[in-house]
Amino acid sequence: MNRDASITSLSALASKLTLSEEEKGFDESDGTLLPIKIPSSFFKLINPDDPSDPIRRQVVPTVFEHAESGGETLDPLAEKRHAATARLIHRYPNRAAFLTTDLCFIHCRHCFRRRFTGTFQGPANEEEIEQAARYVEKHPEITELLFTGGDLFTLNDVQLETMIGAFRSRRPDLIIRLCSRAPAARAERITPALIAMLKTFDTAPFFLMTQFNHVRELTKEALRATALFIDNGIPAMNQTVLLKGVNDDADTLKELCNTLLANRIKPYYLFQGDLVSGTAHLRVSIEDGMKLEAELRKRLSGLAMPLYALDLPKGGGKVPLVNSYVEEKKDGALIFRTPYGGHRSYPAD
Numbered sequence: 001m002n003r004d005a006s007i008t009s010l011s012a013l014a015s016k017l018t019l020s021e022e023e024k025g026f027d028e029s030d031g032t033l034l035p036i037k038i039p040s041s042f043f044k045l046i047n048p049d050d051p052s053d054p055i056r057r058q059v060v061p062t063v064f065e066h067a068e069s070g071g072e073t074l075d076p077l078a079e080k081r082h083a084a085t086a087r088l089i090h091r092y093p094n095r096a097a098f099l100t101t102d103l104c105f106i107h108c109r110h111c112f113r114r115r116f117t118g119t120f121q122g123p124a125n126e127e128e129i130e131q132a133a134r135y136v137e138k139h140p141e142i143t144e145l146l147f148t149g150g151d152l153f154t155l156n157d158v159q160l161e162t163m164i165g166a167f168r169s170r171r172p173d174l175i176i177r178l179c180s181r182a183p184a185a186r187a188e189r190i191t192p193a194l195i196a197m198l199k200t201f202d203t204a205p206f207f208l209m210t211q212f213n214h215v216r217e218l219t220k221e222a223l224r225a226t227a228l229f230i231d232n233g234i235p236a237m238n239q240t241v242l243l244k245g246v247n248d249d250a251d252t253l254k255e256l257c258n259t260l261l262a263n264r265i266k267p268y269y270l271f272q273g274d275l276v277s278g279t280a281h282l283r284v285s286i287e288d289g290m291k292l293e294a295e296l297r298k299r300l301s302g303l304a305m306p307l308y309a310l311d312l313p314k315g316g317g318k319v320p321l322v323n324s325y326v327e328e329k330k331d332g333a334l335i336f337r338t339p340y341g342g343h344r345s346y347p348a349d
């Protein structure tokens with residue numbers, strides 16, 4: 001297998017892993033489901049002897065994806081309704097998301113944008129880029145633009161330069177977030193030439209938004225790729241998706257967050273799973289998530305602590321899921337429970 005090869009079928013998977021009945025039950029001919037795509041570098045992280053391996057659960061589909069449970073839809077965040085142009089989603093007043101392409105290096109079984117991801121539409125064309133850039137030009141309240149998809153780094157440097165140029169030539173002040181799983185899924189795509197191209201757009205910052213869900217994804221190659229951004233002035237922020245059987249325990253999340261921080265990647269969000277079709281088996285209840293949040297607050301420093309958050313259904317926006325430490329108001333004082341079980345008071349007024 002060469003370094004770029006990906007596993008894209010159940011039969012290829014079955015030749016390398018002993019598949020469970022649930023995995024064999026995935027019907028890849030169902031065109032409404034995200035196709036299989038596992039880059040060889042990511043596949044190598046799977047322990048083939050562990051049917052519950054946390055890397056495996058992120059990329060090997062199961063029959064459970066055919067079930068749609070209550071409240072699930074293909075577009076849980078109502079992105080279609082918030083489409084300002086063909087490829088631009090404007091859901092918050094001050095920021096927008098540009099769908100650079102639907103292509104990814106990897107297909108994550110929890111993907112919330114599966115209505116679009118891997119649908120073989122390809123990169124935004126010239127007209128779609130122009131429409132979106134003109135819209136952002138006319139909306140100065142948009143201060144941040146997410147370059148997302150899909151994965152923007154599936155585009156080559158020339159394509160990316162054209163896209164960035166279309167926006168930055170009109171809005172030199174626009175902060176751009178580069179949302180990518182490439183460091184985890186195709187680290188070799190991150191090259192000095194790519195970084196040099198990005199550095200020519202120096203009128204406003206870029207931020208790299210990574211998605212690492214388990215510490216085993218933080219390979220030497222992944223960390224080299226991320227360090228290339230950071231060393232060149234592009235901060236890295238990580239968005240972890242809380243996933244059942246992958247990272248839904250405090251020890252795993254603690255190790256992930258501390259390792260991210262030690263490598264200068266800020267743990268930014270811990271996302272509650274969205275209500276996207278066929279992902280109920282990967283979702284953790286909010287009740288359990290809140291217990292994890294409390295446990296992590298005890299064990300992590302403020303810098304290492306991500307914000308546990310829920311992107312509300314139907315485009316309601318993100319809300320923090322944070323435990324309250326105020327227990328009551330008594331005799332003019334607020335009574336707090338400490339994260340470690342004690343109590344302290346503080347004047348209420």
Ligand code: SF4
Pocket residue numbers: 103104105106107108110111112113117149150151181
């Ligand atoms: S890389 Fe991102 S967009 Fe692509 S499948 Fe994974 S979560 Fe979805």
